[in-house]
Structures are given as structure tokens and as C-alpha cells.
Amino acid sequence: MSAPRIPVTVVTGFLGAGKTTLLSNLIRDSKQRRLAILVNEFGEVSIDGALLRGEGGGAEIHDLSNGLVAYDDDADFLPTMQALWQRRSVIDHVLIETSGLALPSAVMEQLQGEALAPYFVLDATLAVVDTPLLLDGGFGQASSDERAVDASVAELFELQLANADIVVLNKIDGLDDDALLSAEARVRELAPSIRFIELAYDAKLDTRLTLGLHLHEPANTAHRHYGPMATMPGLAMRPLANQVLLDGHSHSGLGAHSHGLATHKHFHEQDPGWQSFMIRSKETQHPDTLRDAVAALARSEPILRVKGFAPTEGGRLLIQAVRNRVEARVDETASAKQAQLVFIGYHPSRPRLVEQLRELTGTIWH
Numbered sequence: 001m002s003a004p005r006i007p008v009t010v011v012t013g014f015l016g017a018g019k020t021t022l023l024s025n026l027i028r029d030s031k032q033r034r035l036a037i038l039v040n041e042f043g044e045v046s047i048d049g050a051l052l053r054g055e056g057g058g059a060e061i062h063d064l065s066n067g068l069v070a071y072d073d074d075a076d077f078l079p080t081m082q083a084l085w086q087r088r089s090v091i092d093h094v095l096i097e098t099s100g101l102a103l104p105s106a107v108m109e110q111l112q113g114e115a116l117a118p119y120f121v122l123d124a125t126l127a128v129v130d131t132p133l134l135l136d137g138g139f140g141q142a143s144s145d146e147r148a149v150d151a152s153v154a155e156l157f158e159l160q161l162a163n164a165d166i167v168v169l170n171k172i173d174g175l176d177d178d179a180l181l182s183a184e185a186r187v188r189e190l191a192p193s194i195r196f197i198e199l200a201y202d203a204k205l206d207t208r209l210t211l212g213l214h215l216h217e218p219a220n221t222a223h224r225h226y227g228p229m230a231t232m233p234g235l236a237m238r239p240l241a242n243q244v245l246l247d248g249h250s251h252s253g254l255g256a257h258s259h260g261l262a263t264h265k266h267f268h269e270q271d272p273g274w275q276s277f278m279i280r281s282k283e284t285q286h287p288d289t290l291r292d293a294v295a296a297l298a299r300s301e302p303i304l305r306v307k308g309f310a311p312t313e314g315g316r317l318l319i320q321a322v323r324n325r326v327e328a329r330v331d332e333t334a335s336a337k338q339a340q341l342v343f344i345g346y347h348p349s350r351p352r353l354v355e356q357l358r359e360l361t362g363t364i365w366h
């Protein structure tokens with residue numbers, strides 16, 4: 001008998017939605033599963049890979065740079081997957097984090113293609129949502145103005161949701177029940193065909209509702225129970241109109257949709273306004289000063305995401321910004337040789353950012 005295929009979960013979601021944070025928590029919470037995680041970033045340097053490696057634990061992390069996982073010209077994806085298959089005796093589950101500017105459809109299609117289908121099986125595709133941003137109209141609905149960036153973000157967001165089996169509402173700490181219900185309603189409106197909505201309290205996924213769902217398996221696994229639905233976060237709050245989608249069974253064919261070539265294009269290839277670059281400094285940075293500088297840049301420039309590290313007194317400073325919400329955290333157990341910040345934005349000007357960083361921090365950046 002041939003070896004069983006390895007299940008693969010694809011994790012998608014817009015820039016800064018919390019994909020890496022959810023995966024970090026998953027690594028910590030599922031020690032009994034041997035996980036391999038492929039991280040695909042838009043920029044040339046993997047900040048996320050470094051963060052996930054910092055979790056330690058049993059998971060192995062593979063970086064796929066340049067945000068082009070699973071495209072025809074991608075030299076890394078197939079060999080990485082083939083190498084994982086060679087080591088199948090030590091891997092239970094593969095997770096692929098796609099870049100925040102990618103559509104998951106290319107990876108899903110490759111998994112169903114000749115080279116990988118005999119060895120891997122798509123388990124489910126998760127779309128992670130920044131819930132406060134969804135509720136604030138940050139994805140281009142009614143209250144947004146007409147700027148191109150809003151339209152571009154809204155289009156990508158909707159395409160990511162349309163390809164997902166499960167939508168994970170993240171960053172829900174601080175939201176009340178009414179807000180959560182509004183978010184669920186908004187997601188159902190945008191993506192009527194999704195199967196589950198999961199609430200990630202404290203950026204944690206319930207592994208019983210996330211891994212091993214078999215949503216894309218063929219007919220012989222037609223009727224599979226995968227966990228008491230009473231435990232599904234969010235369900236108790238509101239019975240959903242179409243209970244069949246949420247009754248705890250997976251029915252053959254439901255998820256076996258094929259993903260057409262039309263959905264294959266990388267979003268940032270269709271829309272070259274999206275750019276990512278790294279800005280560096282050799283100087284030690286003060287946490288508050290750098291945090292305020294990044295916040296000021298996010299307000300004045302078309303920047304949607306900043307992440308990276310900097311050397312600081314007594315450790316390594318981690319900077320994470322999603323729009324103008326900026327976090328600066330010092331890790332006293334780590335160090336950094338130089339500051340490296342990845343900026344992702346819509347038609348951003350690198351020279352202007354470098355100049356402003358110099359002014360605002362009083363240090364040299366290049």
C-alpha cells in the first residue's frame with residue numbers, strides 16, 4: 001500500500017492580519033504534531049521565518065522569499081515540498097503561510113497538480129482577518145475614500161476570502177459580541193461560500209478546528225466527523241442560516257473545487273503599485289523614538305506594513321506596524337547586529353522614507 005498523503009493547510013490573509021502570530025501559537029500548542037511550516041514573504045528578507053524559529057519547539061521552518069510561492073518560475077516551492085516528502089516519516093502536517101499580498105489559489109492549484117497530488121493533500125485553506133480593520137472599513141467598504149490603495153486592498157481581501165474554506169477572525173481581544181456578530185455578517189456577505197468562521201481569542205487557533213479537517217478529500221472520505229461543533233468558537237453566538245455547512249461533517253465533493261487559471265496571478269503582479277524594500281541602519285535605536293518615527297511615517301506615507309529588528313540597549317528591538325498601529329518590543333534574550341526594517345506600501349518612496357527616518361531618529365539609515 002502506498003504511503004498516506006501528507007495534509008497541507010494554506011494560511012492566507014492580508015498584510016499584518018496575524019498569520020505569523022497564529023502560527024507561533026500553533027507551534028507552541030501542538031507539540032504532539034510534527035509540523036513543517038513554509039513561510040512565503042513579499043520582501044527579500046524573512047522576518048516571519050526568524051520570528052517563528054524563535055518559538056523553538058518541534059516545528060521546522062522553511063523560508064520561501066520573494067512572495068512568489070508556487071508560480072511557474074518559482075524555483076523553491078516544488079523542491080522544498082519534494083524534500084519534505086522524502087522525510088515524510090518525521091512530518092505529520094505541512095502549513096504554508098502565503099505572503100499578505102498573495103492569493104492562495106496558486107498554491108492550492110499546485111497541490112492538486114501532477115507533481116504534488118500523489119504525495120500531499122490540501123486539508124483546508126484559512127484566511128486570517130484583521131477584525132478591527134474589517135469593522136473600521138479598512139478593506140474598502142462604504143466609509144473609505146476613493147484612493148487607489150483602498151480599492152486595491154479591498155479587491156485582494158475579497159479574493160483571499162473567496163478562496164478560503166475557513167475565515168479566522170483575529171485581533172478580537174477588546175471586541176464585544178455585537179462587534180463580532182457584525183464582523184461575521186460582513187464576512188458572510190463578502191464570501192458566502194466559506195465553510196466556517198473561527199474566532200481566534202488571543203491569536204490562538206483551536207487545532208481541532210484547524211488541522212486535520214480533510215475538507216478537500218475525495219469521495220471515499222465522504223462522511224467524516226471532526227469534532228464537536230459545540231466547541232466551535234462563535235457558533236454559540238448565532239445560529240447560521242445554512243447549518244449544513246457547519247454540522248461537523250465533511251461531504252465529498254463540497255470542497256473539491258478546482259481553482260481556475262484566472263485566479264492564478266499574483267496580486268502584486270497585477271497591481272505593480274505594491275512594493276517592498278528594506279531600510280537599514282548600523283546604529284543602536286531607542287525603542288520609543290523608533291516606534292514614534294515608524295508611526296509618523298505610516299501616517300504620512302502610503303505604508304501599510306513595517307516589520308523588522310534593530311539593536312537596542314540591552315537586547316533586540318522588534319518593530320511591528322500594521323497601518324499606524326505600531327508595536328515596539330525588546331527581547332532581552334536576543335541581539336541584532338544592525339537595524340533592518342521591511343516597508344511594504346502602495347507606491348512608497350524609498351528616498352523619502354530614508355530621509356524621514358534619519359530626521360526622526362537622529363541616526364543614519366540607508
Ligand SMILES: Nc1nc2c(ncn2[C@@H]2O[C@H](COP(=O)(O)OP(=O)(O)OP(=O)(O)O)[C@@H](O)[C@H]2O)c(=O)[nH]1
Pocket residue numbers: 013014015016017018019020021022048099100101170171172173200201202203204305307320321322327
Ligand atoms: N491585539 C492583537 N494583536 C495581534 C493579534 N494577532 C497579531 N497581532 C499583532 O499584529 C501584528 C502583525 O502580526 P503578524 O502575525 O506579523 O501578521 P502577518 O499576517 O503574519 O503579517 P504579514 O506576514 O506581514 O502579512 C503584530 O504586531 C502582532 O503582534 C491579536 O490577536 N491581537
